[in-house]
Every structure is written in structure tokens, then in C-alpha cells.
Amino acid sequence: MHALIIDDSTTMRSILRRIVTGLGYTTAEAGDGQQALDQMEAGPLPDLCLIDWNMPVMDGYTFVTRVRDREEWRDVTLMMVTTESEHNQIVRALAAGAHEYVIKPFTPDAIIEKLDLLGLVPQEATA
């Protein structure tokens, strides 16, 4: 499994990287939505994107809409991981095509639980 971690904070990318590599994921990172789109164009395509909302250049919401515009990227799972906790923001992101929404602060277990619900925890990680 391969995850693309999209956050302008290197600290947050490091925290998320530790969580998903602990599950056996390989990872790539991007500092904003545009960088993430560029990486997806170049490949390899991730199984999972963990996406912050507030970022310079291109925010996470715009990234989600751009990914969902691409038919060939429909199998990529999109999970928002953000401080944006207003109800209408959550609804917007899910309506735009995000599969899950995690509000910062989070615990590693909260992320793993959401991934498990999406069937994205590799079996060897739970064995």
C-alpha cells in the first residue's frame, strides 16, 4: 500500500508518516495540493491520500475536487486530516469526494480506526 501525505507542515507529515509506515505503507509527501497533483501525474498512484485543508498554493478541498474530476483516479481513497471542524466544511469535503474526515488533534488509533473502516489496514499489520 502506498500513501501520499499532503500537508504544508513537515511536522504533521512526519507524524502521519510514522503512523502509516507502522502499518506497512510506503509513503510520499507533498507540501500543497498542486505538488500532490503533480506527483500523482508522475506516478505511482497512491492507494490513500491524507490531506490537510489549509495549505498555500492549493488547499485540500480544491485538491479533492481536482482528483475527483479524474476518472482514472477514482480508486484513490481520500482522507481529510485537518483542523477545519465546522460542520459545513466537513459536509463540503465529503460531498466533493473525500471518503473520511479526521479532525486534528488526533491519536494514531483514530487514524488507524478510520483506515480500518475503509479496509485500508493491511492484514499483516493486524496479524
Next chain:
Amino acid sequence: MTTTTDTPVDTVVRVEDVRALLDGVWESFLGAEEPLLTAALPAHLGGWTAAVSVTGTWRAQITIEVVDPLARLVTAHMLGRDEEPAVEDVRDALGELVNMVGGNIKSLHHGTAMLSLPWVGYGEDAPPPLLRETCRLDLTWRGLPLRVLVHVSASAAAADERRHSG
């Protein structure tokens, strides 16, 4: 010392709410073993200042002031490293910390508002003069001081005061 001004309702951020949010952030990323403790701190801490602003139906600025040793300790914990963090790492970690605290404080208020990208500086402070302090938390972690401040739009606070006194 923990204080709050007597600014009423809508623009007020309750100290206990901010404290609960801060404790949540701290426990998630720095562990629950050593909690934040309320403390009496000098007026000027020196060191790092990190801030985010909220604009929209509610205008505010959330600021975290922290001495350099604590900033480095927090950064090392968040990054899961034992070695001394680089200055860029400290800047980034404090930015993410105030982003999380500010984002959650924003969510306490109804209406639509945007959170800015974080601003982080060393040896710089002073919130914008149009904003008025409405909440202050003076705390220590592992014996090292930090302060959390919430400033709101002075004009909005004054309007609230008139509305609720009338």
C-alpha cells in the same frame, strides 16, 4: 495565572474551553503523562511567538508564546526524535501547534470563518492593536513556561457589550 476579561458572550472565548482544547492537543501529540500546569508567569516570556488569525463572522487572533527550550522540547516530541531540532523544525512545529489550537477555537463559534496560515517568529510579539485580549492561559510543561492568548476584534467586543448591557 489564568485570567479572563469581562467581555460578554459572542466574542468571548471561555478559558475553560481553551484549556480543554489545549489539553486535547497536548495529550494527542505530547502525551498525557505530564500535563500542562497552571502557573504565574512574568508579563514578557521572550522566545517564540506563533499565531493564527480568524476572519469572517468572527474575528480573532490565537497566539502561543513559548520559551526556546520548551519550543525545542515540543518540537522533538512531535517529530519523535531525540536529537536537537533545527530552527526550521521548531518554526514548523509551533506553526502546526497554533494551527490546531486556533482551528479548534474557531470551531467553538457559529458562523463562517477562515483560519489563516500560521505566523511564527522568534523574539517578536505584539498582537494587532485593533484586537483586544479576551482569554489568557499561563501554563508550564515540564517546568517551562508557555502562554496562550486569544484576542478578538475590539469593535465586535464593544458591540457585544452594548447589546448585552442594553
